[in-house]
Amino acid sequence: MGLNSDFELVRKYLDGDEQAFNEIVHRFREKIYWHARRMLGNHLDADEVTQEVIIVLYKKLKTFNFNSSLYTWIYRITSNLSINYLNKKKIKKFFSFDDTPQTDLTENADMVKNLEDKEKLEKVEKALQSLPVKQREVFILRHFEGFSYKEISEMTGKKIGTLKANYFHALNKILETVEDE
Template structure:
């Protein structure tokens, strides 16, 4: 995906010291970051933390952005990596019983969803996505909800297009099986 002209302008303005330009970029991408993280983690609290981490990385690393990929791909790369990293860390924490699932559920009552119906819908989606291993979940989300091409997904994950296709096939099969139960 080529770089959006508007993004390039915002980046250049930010690098010249215009903080407002960064805010514009953050406003433009924060929902995408949030939703990717939310679908990956299944939790508002965790997605919120990832949004903050990703925005911080963007703020600090934008000066190193070489325009070799689109900003959009770069942001997804950072977000995806953070999510995978977070999920592994969570596995360790759960193994050590530092995070009790009940406590996590209580924490998640503070949500950004407007109504109970939406919470139910998202809970169903979380249940389905949770059956997938983290990396398959990542590919499934990028392909199915972000509607990325395999080339874009490969750019985000750093893996081959063929591998992405095979992984998506396996993920889709598992999702279909789960939904047919």
């Protein structure tokens, strides 16, 4: 399941093969979900963004230029849509449209069946949510997804030095949060 087969799928989809799109979604859906979930900190928001990413892929795959891997392209979209989603929530809060109380993360973690796993995941989410969004994004992309600074730089358009500084502060904060528990 290398880079070429991803490209092949995109080409098939661009040639009108809908099944190829299904295969792309099947291949990346779990990665998209987990990236969104780590960025947003709960299932409901992650679900919303995951669906949005699939919709954007469907609409925008025709603009994919084959210069980067499909994998990094999808992560870039997921990252940006997650940040947009957070900002949109902020705007709604700003204009008092979002009166919904903060949802309990325990309730939202219902896509994870095992109780022990849920508790562990909640701790991770709590630690991640303690980070500012930019630091969170860099930390997630590097620590959980294993991207290099160069790849993250290509995805986010930020300088490698800035990313390293963000990662350093994120590490420090995350460890403080974990140690406080």
